[in-house]
């Protein structure tokens with residue numbers, strides 16, 4: 001009888017190990033109170049989730065740190081690279097995490113290509129000589145430009161001219177702030193100009209972005225703890241006129257760049273639009289604007305502040321803080 005009970009508990013636990021990692025926090029909490037084997041599995045899943053926001057998909061684990069309250073982690077679906085569609089669910093906090101793969105293989109952006117071979121034929125690229133390479137950190141606006149090898153090139157993913165295509169490149173952690181919510185912090189020394197991460201999320205049409213922004217604003221007003229992560233970037237012509245608007249929404253799915261908070265002084269990151277040969281859409285990437293110390297919060301400017309009495313309050317704490325978060329016109 002005792003043996004049967006032990007076997008049944010083991011089977012239940014096995015089942016829970018397979019199913020519970022797919023559940024969002026509220027459902028996981030509900031499962032945890034159903035029975036003891038579930039509560040043990042749920043506790044270990046919660047521990048694994050708070051130990052790595054990236055679900056094992058980045059080079060280093062990216063832990064959550066919350067000295068303020070009992071929320072152990074923030075829930076979202078993880079993608080290392082930009083996507084045009086996203087899955088409706090993804091396991092997280094179970095034993096079986098997806099293996100670290102070449103970002104190009106999980107990126108739907110790969111399907112938006114210019115042509116089969118519009119890049120270089122170097123084979124073994126030297127960034128100094130490769131015709132794909134181009135950098136302009138002073139392009140007239142606040143956003144720099146960079147060109148790297150990509151799907152249209154003969155070289156492989158090991159090519160040196162693909163520095164931004166290998167996921168989050170330095171150790172970072174996600175730390176909770178009482179007023180700004182979670183924020184991304186350096187967890188090692190980072191040298192000025194070093195690549196840190198890209199802003200991965202869903203690429204939206206402007207119409208869809210406007211629709212979502214309106215509903216996010218409503219939600220944020222009604223629900224104190226809602227932190228949308230929709231960014232809009234404009235690629236400018238030398239004349240200064242906007243020529244391409246890129247809308248990236250990491251609210252439901254994205255990488256840890258979704259935790260980077262705004263700073264009115266421009267912050268300590270340089271946002272750069274990176275074009276990969278063969279790919280039509282640019283990617284938003286962040287480089288260190290200065291040497292960064294371990295523990296320092298990473299920030300950038302979300303854009304021009306339109307002082308708007310209805311705008312959300314800014315708590316960047318810098319001397320030049322306008323008091324209001326920049327927001328897009330919807």
Ligand SMILES: C[S@@+](CC[C@H](N)C(=O)[O-])C[C@H]1O[C@@H](n2cnc3c(N)ncnc32)[C@H](O)[C@@H]1O
Nearest residue numbers: 180181182227228229258259261262314315316
């Ligand atoms: C891209 S998310 C950043 C991560 C967010 N703090 C979280 O907890 O998920 C952007 C949202 O964070 C909050 N936020 C970012 N910077 C802020 C700041 N300087 N002051 C107040 N809230 C900020 C706002 O709610 C904003 O819509």
